[in-house]
Amino acid sequence: MTQIDPLAIRQGDRRALSRALTLVENNHPGSREIQAALFPHSGKAHLIGITGAPGTGKSTLVNQLAKAFRQQEDQKIAPKVAIIAVDPTSPFSGGALLGDRIRMHDLAGDKGIFIRSMASRGALGGLAHSTAAFVTVLDGAGFDLILIETVGAGQAEVDIARLAHTVVVVEAPGLGDDIQAIKAGILEIADILVVNKSDRPEAENTARALQAMLDMAHGGGSLSSAGKHMLRGNAGTKTIDNQPEHHWKPSIHLVTATNGDGINQLAADIKRHRIYLQETGLWQVKEENRLRRDLDALIKDMLLLQWQQKIDKAWFDAVLSDVIARKRTPIEAAEALI
Amino acid sequence: MTQIDPLAIRQGDRRALSRALTLVENNHPGSREIQAALFPHSGKAHLIGITGAPGTGKSTLVNQLAKAFRQQEDQKIAPKVAIIAVDPTSPFSGGALLGDRIRMHDLAGDKGIFIRSMASRGALGGLAHSTAAFVTVLDGAGFDLILIETVGAGQAEVDIARLAHTVVVVEAPGLGDDIQAIKAGILEIADILVVNKSDRPEAENTARALQAMLDMAHGGGSLSSAGKHMLRGNAGTKTIDNQPEHHWKPSIHLVTATNGDGINQLAADIKRHRIYLQETGLWQVKEENRLRRDLDALIKDMLLLQWQQKIDKAWFDAVLSDVIARKRTPIEAAEALI
Numbered sequence: 001m002t003q004i005d006p007l008a009i010r011q012g013d014r015r016a017l018s019r020a021l022t023l024v025e026n027n028h029p030g031s032r033e034i035q036a037a038l039f040p041h042s043g044k045a046h047l048i049g050i051t052g053a054p055g056t057g058k059s060t061l062v063n064q065l066a067k068a069f070r071q072q073e074d075q076k077i078a079p080k081v082a083i084i085a086v087d088p089t090s091p092f093s094g095g096a097l098l099g100d101r102i103r104m105h106d107l108a109g110d111k112g113i114f115i116r117s118m119a120s121r122g123a124l125g126g127l128a129h130s131t132a133a134f135v136t137v138l139d140g141a142g143f144d145l146i147l148i149e150t151v152g153a154g155q156a157e158v159d160i161a162r163l164a165h166t167v168v169v170v171e172a173p174g175l176g177d178d179i180q181a182i183k184a185g186i187l188e189i190a191d192i193l194v195v196n197k198s199d200r201p202e203a204e205n206t207a208r209a210l211q212a213m214l215d216m217a218h219g220g221g222s223l224s225s226a227g228k229h230m231l232r233g234n235a236g237t238k239t240i241d242n243q244p245e246h247h248w249k250p251s252i253h254l255v256t257a258t259n260g261d262g263i264n265q266l267a268a269d270i271k272r273h274r275i276y277l278q279e280t281g282l283w284q285v286k287e288e289n290r291l292r293r294d295l296d297a298l299i300k301d302m303l304l305l306q307w308q309q310k311i312d313k314a315w316f317d318a319v320l321s322d323v324i325a326r327k328r329t330p331i332e333a334a335e336a337l338i
Numbered sequence: 339m340t341q342i343d344p345l346a347i348r349q350g351d352r353r354a355l356s357r358a359l360t361l362v363e364n365n366h367p368g369s370r371e372i373q374a375a376l377f378p379h380s381g382k383a384h385l386i387g388i389t390g391a392p393g394t395g396k397s398t399l400v401n402q403l404a405k406a407f408r409q410q411e412d413q414k415i416a417p418k419v420a421i422i423a424v425d426p427t428s429p430f431s432g433g434a435l436l437g438d439r440i441r442m443h444d445l446a447g448d449k450g451i452f453i454r455s456m457a458s459r460g461a462l463g464g465l466a467h468s469t470a471a472f473v474t475v476l477d478g479a480g481f482d483l484i485l486i487e488t489v490g491a492g493q494a495e496v497d498i499a500r501l502a503h504t505v506v507v508v509e510a511p512g513l514g515d516d517i518q519a520i521k522a523g524i525l526e527i528a529d530i531l532v533v534n535k536s537d538r539p540e541a542e543n544t545a546r547a548l549q550a551m552l553d554m555a556h557g558g559g560s561l562s563s564a565g566k567h568m569l570r571g572n573a574g575t576k577t578i579d580n581q582p583e584h585h586w587k588p589s590i591h592l593v594t595a596t597n598g599d600g601i602n603q604l605a606a607d608i609k610r611h612r613i614y615l616q617e618t619g620l621w622q623v624k625e626e627n628r629l630r631r632d633l634d635a636l637i638k639d640m641l642l643l644q645w646q647q648k649i650d651k652a653w654f655d656a657v658l659s660d661v662i663a664r665k666r667t668p669i670e671a672a673e674a675l676i
Contacts, residue, residue: 032669039667053392055512124669132668174393291661291668296642298672303641304634306676323629329377330470330629331370331462334636338644 004030006037009141014114017141021116024133027124035133038140043287045082045139046274049164051150056172057196059085061257062149066113068267069145078112079144084134085117086127086150086160114143124305125297131160132294162189165286166273168266170194171210173202187213190250191273194266198254207252214250248276311337342368344375347479352452355479359454362471365462373471376478381625383420383477384612387502389488394510395534397423399595400487401444404451406598406605407483416450417482422472423455424465424488424498452481462643463635469498470632500527503624504611506604508532509548511540525551528588529611532604536592545590552588586614649675 004023008016023031050065052058066081107113118127118134125132131148138146150160161167169190187193187210195207251269255262277283319337322328328336342361346354361369388403390396404419445451456472463470469486476484488498499505507528525531525548533545589607593600615621657675660666666674 032667035667036670040664043664055391055393129668136667288662292658294668295658295661295671298668299645299675300638300642302672302676303645304638307637307641320630320633323633324626326378326381329370329373329474330467330632330636332374333633334640337637338640 004034006034006140009034009038009137010041012142014111017114017137018116020137021118021134024137025118025130027130031133035136039136040140041142042136042139045135045143045146046166046270047135047139047146047148047164048270049148049150049161049167050170051161051167052170052194052196053172056170057257058149058170061170061194061196061255061263062147063107064257064260064263065267065270066107066145066147067110068263070110070112072264072267072271080142081113081145081147082138082143083113083115083147083149084131084138085115086119086131086148114138124301125294126301128160128163129294129297131163132290135163163290165277165283166191166270168192168194168270170196171206172197173200173206187250191248192266192269193250193252195252195254196257198262199256199259203254207254210252214252248273307338342372344372344478347372347376347475348379350480352449355452355475356454358475359456359472362475363456363468365468369471373474377474378478379480380474380477383473383481383484384504384608385473385477385484385486385502386608387486387488387499387505388508389499389505390508390532390534391510394508395595396487396508399508399532399534399593399601400485402595402598402601403605403608404445404483404485405448406601408448408450410602410605410609418480419451419483419485420476420481421451421453421485421487422469422476423453424457424469424486452476462639463632464639466498466501467632467635469501470628473501501628503615503621504529504608506530506532506608508534509544510535511538511544525588529586530604530607531588531590533590533592534595536600537594537597541592545592548590552590586611645676 004016004020005013006020009020020031020034022028023034048065050058050062062083062085066083069081070078107115116134118130135146135148148160148164161169167189169187169192171193173195193210193214195203195210197203253262253266253269255266257263274283277286316337319328319333323330323333342354342358343351344358347358358369358372360366361372386403388396388400400421400423404421407419408416445453454472456468473484473486486498486502499507505527507525507530509531511533531548531552533541533548535541591600591604591607593604595601612621615624654675657666657671661668661671
């Protein structure tokens with residue numbers, strides 16, 4: 001049952017692929033072999049992280065982007081697109097599965113798009129490693145674009161989005177009024193910003209608030225205040241220049257995912273970011289950083305496991321009791337134990 | 339400069355307290371001594387975690403709650419209240435500081451309320467440990483209630499909220515329509531649910547959606563569908579029964595933080611949760627779990643540090659190169675290195 005042929009996965013067998021991902025998600029020993037077989041073939045896919053608070057319409061946006069990537073005019077062969085919906089807050093993945101079904105219905109019929117949610121926790125290296133392992137399998141399976149959608153906009157989600165080459169941060173109108181809503185930390189990792197639901201009247205205020213924060217954080221972004229019609233959907237999202245850049249300026253896109261407004265321009269800008277990364281050598285730097293972080297997380301978890309197997313339980317319990325009795329601080333206790 | 343007298347902190351010297359928290363935030367060696375001096379006096383404060391997505395109006399709610407706790411009628415002496423605003427996504431804490439200033443203005447003049455934001459990252463044990471250390475200092479300083487507000491509703495925020503005895507999850511109307519918005523995982527850790535901005539028409543739909551999810555997750559909550567007027571602000575938030583419970587049923591509160599509607603009932607319910615925890619012995623269980631988790635996080639980080647000091651750098655780099663060349667998977671590399 002756990003015998004899955006990596007070659008079948010590479011040849012496009014979706015059932016074998018699904019089963020392989022399930023092994024990875026369950027941290028099944030058999031998943032190691034599959035990862036080892038596919039890893040040498042990976043490293044080609046463009047990883048796109050999409051993050052944003054609940055209610056910003058991320059899932060609809062991701063679906064529309066997947067369709068847009070399939071249909072871009074400047075390509076002879078439609079790329080294969082995978083979507084990983086990472087849902088760290090749902091240990092049962094019930095919600096994710098419901099979401100999956102609705103989404104699959106929307107994208108059904110296109111064999112070039114593969115969707116999978118991931119709610120695994122507690123494995124070695126944590127959720128970030130599980131996501132990295134999913135990426136290895138999908139990348140090795142030949143997907144050209146992998147959209148990693150994270151639910152929520154907290155630190156764990158940001159860390160996962162950081163796995164990607166290109167980080168897209170999604171906001172919705174109205175949040176601009178909320179001091180807490182637009183966080184400098186999230187803006188710092190954004191390569192591209194999206195104000196979704198741009199048919200709402202407050203959309204441009206939100207874009208302007210984002211622009212003001214970008215100006216502070218990056219010393220300038222690419223949304224011009226020249227005229228509001230320039231910012232919108234089919235009228236063309238304004239991106240400052242077309243010559244190869246040595247410093248990426250995050251652009252702000254006003255889109256309406258529900259009707260597709262602005263999606264093609266967003267897809268084109270994501271592609272432009274890939275070219276920028278490749279021309280500047282940053283692609284390789286990001287790849288190396290990503291693998292390095294994954295390795296560090298695994299080492300950390302393995303060290304703890306190893307230590308737990310060696311430690312004298314009675315002694316550990318005695319020290320823990322001291323902490324609970326507030327005789328030693330946790331940091332003093334940790335130092336004593338190691 | 340780093341000489342801070344723990345006794346001054348215990349006697350209510352706010353400047354000494356602020357300086358001590360800065361040492362903790364910066365992971366300054368001097369902070370250890372202060373923590374060690376205050377730790378034996380800690381363990382009395384009621385820790386209340388308040389989490390929810392951006393835009394739900396958490397900060398206003400937390401301010402109002404702090405005021406309500408100060409003024410509850412059934413108490414002879416007003417309790418001292420501390421607010422920790424944890425902001426993991428803002429490494430510069432610029433946003434948090436701006437927020438602080440606005441909030442301090444709102445609560446100015448009440449010396450029984452202390453507000454502090456925390457944006458520290460990267461210290462041993464991570465943000466959760468930094469928050470725990472803040473709690474130790476504030477608890478040891480004699481604060482009776484500590485409100486831990488986390489920005490965002492991601493996994494890191496949930497983990498921090500979990501530090502608390504009582505977890506309050508805040509939602510806003512309208513998010514109920516979004517499959518992604520209300521996560522089973524967040525509901526599972528909620529002791530009390532709040533629908534803020536309940537003056538909006540969709541508020542009761544959101545409450546009903548939450549109730550439906552609670553029924554699934556817990557097998558029943560305390561919001562009755564008897565009549566909508568029962569649910570609202572001054573008319574009284576419905577909580578099912580008053581006898582001591584052996585199983586806590588999360589209640590749903592419709593409040594409007596901006597005008598104070600429903601805040602007193604919410605404050606009373608939080609107090610009721612404390613009594614429930616103490617009567618069932620769960621208070622002590624939660625204390626122990628919290629200290630245990632903090633100890634585990636510290637041990638994990640210290641093990642990595644120790645290992646990094648011992649490892650042969652050239653060998654590590656060689657193995658890392660293999661990973662980057664995709665000759666070994668990260669998991670194979672981690673196993674080889676340890």
